[in-house]
Amino acid sequence: MFGKEPTGKNLLDPRRLPAHVAIIMDGNGRWAKRRLMPRIMGHRQGVKTVKEIVTAARELGISYLTLYAFSTENWNRPRQEVESLMDLLHQYLLQEAAELLGKRIRLNAIGELHRLPDRVRRCLKKVMQDTAGNDEMVLTLALSYGGRQEIIDAARRFASLCVQGEARPEDLDISLFSSLLWTGEMPDPDLIIRTSGEKRLSNFLVFQAAYSELVITDTLWPDFHRNEFEQALLEYQSRERRFGMTSEQLLCENA
Numbered sequence: 001m002f003g004k005e006p007t008g009k010n011l012l013d014p015r016r017l018p019a020h021v022a023i024i025m026d027g028n029g030r031w032a033k034r035r036l037m038p039r040i041m042g043h044r045q046g047v048k049t050v051k052e053i054v055t056a057a058r059e060l061g062i063s064y065l066t067l068y069a070f071s072t073e074n075w076n077r078p079r080q081e082v083e084s085l086m087d088l089l090h091q092y093l094l095q096e097a098a099e100l101l102g103k104r105i106r107l108n109a110i111g112e113l114h115r116l117p118d119r120v121r122r123c124l125k126k127v128m129q130d131t132a133g134n135d136e137m138v139l140t141l142a143l144s145y146g147g148r149q150e151i152i153d154a155a156r157r158f159a160s161l162c163v164q165g166e167a168r169p170e171d172l173d174i175s176l177f178s179s180l181l182w183t184g185e186m187p188d189p190d191l192i193i194r195t196s197g198e199k200r201l202s203n204f205l206v207f208q209a210a211y212s213e214l215v216i217t218d219t220l221w222p223d224f225h226r227n228e229f230e231q232a233l234l235e236y237q238s239r240e241r242r243f244g245m246t247s248e249q250l251l252c253e254n255a
């Protein structure tokens with residue numbers, strides 16, 4: 001009688017969307033376990049959610065979407081699960097290449113990519129090259145990714161710049177250090193979403209997350225749909241990002 005409930009999208013302020021949303025896609029294993037299915041079925045269902053959320057983010061006008069798909073620590077899982085995850089990643093890249101091109105989405109990847117199987121790395125490289133000119137959204141997959149490893153890699157790169165005489169230790173500041181991270185030119189994530197209720201970063205973007213807003217939902221990743229993504233964006237828009245200042249200062253700044 002009163003029409004449909006307003007969706008999150010209708011309530012969202014398009015001028016205050018986060019530029020960069022990063023998601024810790026967690027809970028695939030538990031989703032499968034609850035259904036007495038093998039864990040891989042949860043990962044398979046999780047790929048469907050990836051497709052739905054990539055489409056939603058692009059339609060909503062998010063500029064950068066970063067998905068934590070496989071951590072450096074995930075290499076320690078049983079060999080069979082790791083192999084299945086690599087297969088799923090390969091299939092995803094093969095299936096989605098045309099879709100990403102059509103939607104003008106640029107694919108990017110961060111992590112210790114040399115540790116990925118050759119066939120996956122080659123495919124990833126090809127899709128990244130093919131979509132390099134796209135400008136609607138940057139989709140970054142964090143693969144074999146570890147935030148601490150990324151920081152150490154950046155520190156090593158800075159040290160070698162110093163050894164080569166191209167930089168001095170006193171040149172190092174947050175902006176220079178950020179540019180040496182694998183996330184390079186990307187802005188820091190404004191919003192980090194974690195599904196499945198775990199309240200930790202699990203080595204995700206540890207340097208970049210300094211001032212990110214965190215939204216944690218109990219929903220398992222395979223059950224995370226567009227509507228809940230929009231709810232997370234709404235939650236983000238209800239937060240006051242103070243960056244160490246007071247509310248009063250922010251009011252003056254925005255006046």
Ligand code: IPE
Pocket residue numbers: 025026027028029030031069070071074085196
């Ligand atoms: C997230 O789901 C996917 C990866 C880490 C690759 P999990 O596999 O961690 O699922 P849970 O946490 O065991 O439920």
Ligand code: IPE
Pocket residue numbers: 024025026027068069070071074198200202
């Ligand atoms: C974090 O999930 C990594 C990804 C989502 C890819 P995990 O399931 O590996 O994290 P922990 O082990 O619970 O911290």
Ligand code: MG
Pocket residue numbers: 026027028
């Ligand atoms: Mg997990």
